[in-house]
Amino acid sequence: MKKVGLFIPCYVDQFYPGAGIATYQLLKKLGLDVTYPTGQTCCGQPMANSGFEHLTQGCNQLFVDNFAEFDYIVSPSGSCVLHIKEHLHTTHSENQAAEIRTKVYELVEFLVDIVKVKNLKARFPHKVGLHQSCHGQRGLYLSQMSELVAPGFSKPLQLLSQVEGLELITLKRGDECCGFGGTFCVVEEAVSVKMGKDRVKDHLVNGAEYITGADMSCLMHMEGILKRENSQVKVLHIAEILNAE
Missing domain, CATH: 3.40.50 (Rossmann fold)
Structure with a gap:
């Protein structure tokens, strides 16, 4: 079975943990092998957006260290995923960083394009x-x-x-x-x-x-x-x- 690494952005972890928990539970319901690497921190997007991408090397290397082993990396945050897809580079692990850029997915695109969900067991009458x-x-x-x-x-x-x-x-x-x-x-x-x-x-x-x-x-x-x-x-x-x- 393919291994999925759950990438939870720092603001979700701090302010909206329910979104992260729901993501994990949903992926588990779909029968996926999901792991949450506990050593993850910020992906570096706030620094990069503010013009300090040259200071994100620590964040980038930590991301690689946490997620290199997974077949897919899934996150409930499109902006953070897009940042990783376009800006993840490292001095010491560039080959791993390049591979990660091809296997990181926002949750919705992962469910539609990779899992190809057709019959969700969900109810929300609102x-x-x-x-x-x-x-x-x-x-x-x-x-x-x-x-x-x-x-x-x-x-x-x-x-x-x-x-x-x-x-x-x-x-x-x-x-x-x-x-x-x-x-x-x-x-x-x-x-x-x-x-x-x-x-x-x-x-x-x-x-x-x-x-x-x-x-x-x-x-x-x-x-x-x-x-x-x-x-x-x-x-x-x-x-x-x-x-x-």
Whole structure:
């Protein structure tokens, strides 16, 4: 049996452990051999995004040390996966780093493209809005971009359509950015907040009870806006919905 290494980003581990636990439980339910390397830490994306990629060698080498033995590396965070796919390099283990870049997967793409899940045993009887993150669309190609004249597809939607009782709401702007953008929300706070409010409003006016997506960073940004507006709408990582019974 192929060995799967579970890569849990630091912000998920610290703030949203439920998303990491749900990912692990879901992969186990599907009969996969899953291991969580306990020595893992930050993948280095925050430093790289801030212009200090030359200082990420320690993070990169530790990632290689933790995950080189696995056939697949799976994570519930598209932005961190995209960072590893495009930026994992090491001075001493470049061949291993190059191999890892080809076998790291965001959870949704792993379930759709590798496991090819067809009949999820999940139930979530609620109205749900799907947020399709920018890096997921334009970096990992989890769904089609609306600016392209091309056939539409959505891997998250493909999985959510298998969940019993779930009612997916229709948004006016299905792939609009939430404004988080990692360090963008710090250096351009006002713009980030306005974009987030617009994204949240689209879900609210269309009756969402929950907002889901494949990346907790975007959901975290929108959750902050929802709480400040005293909204009862909640955010849940897609793994928590796919794992619901």
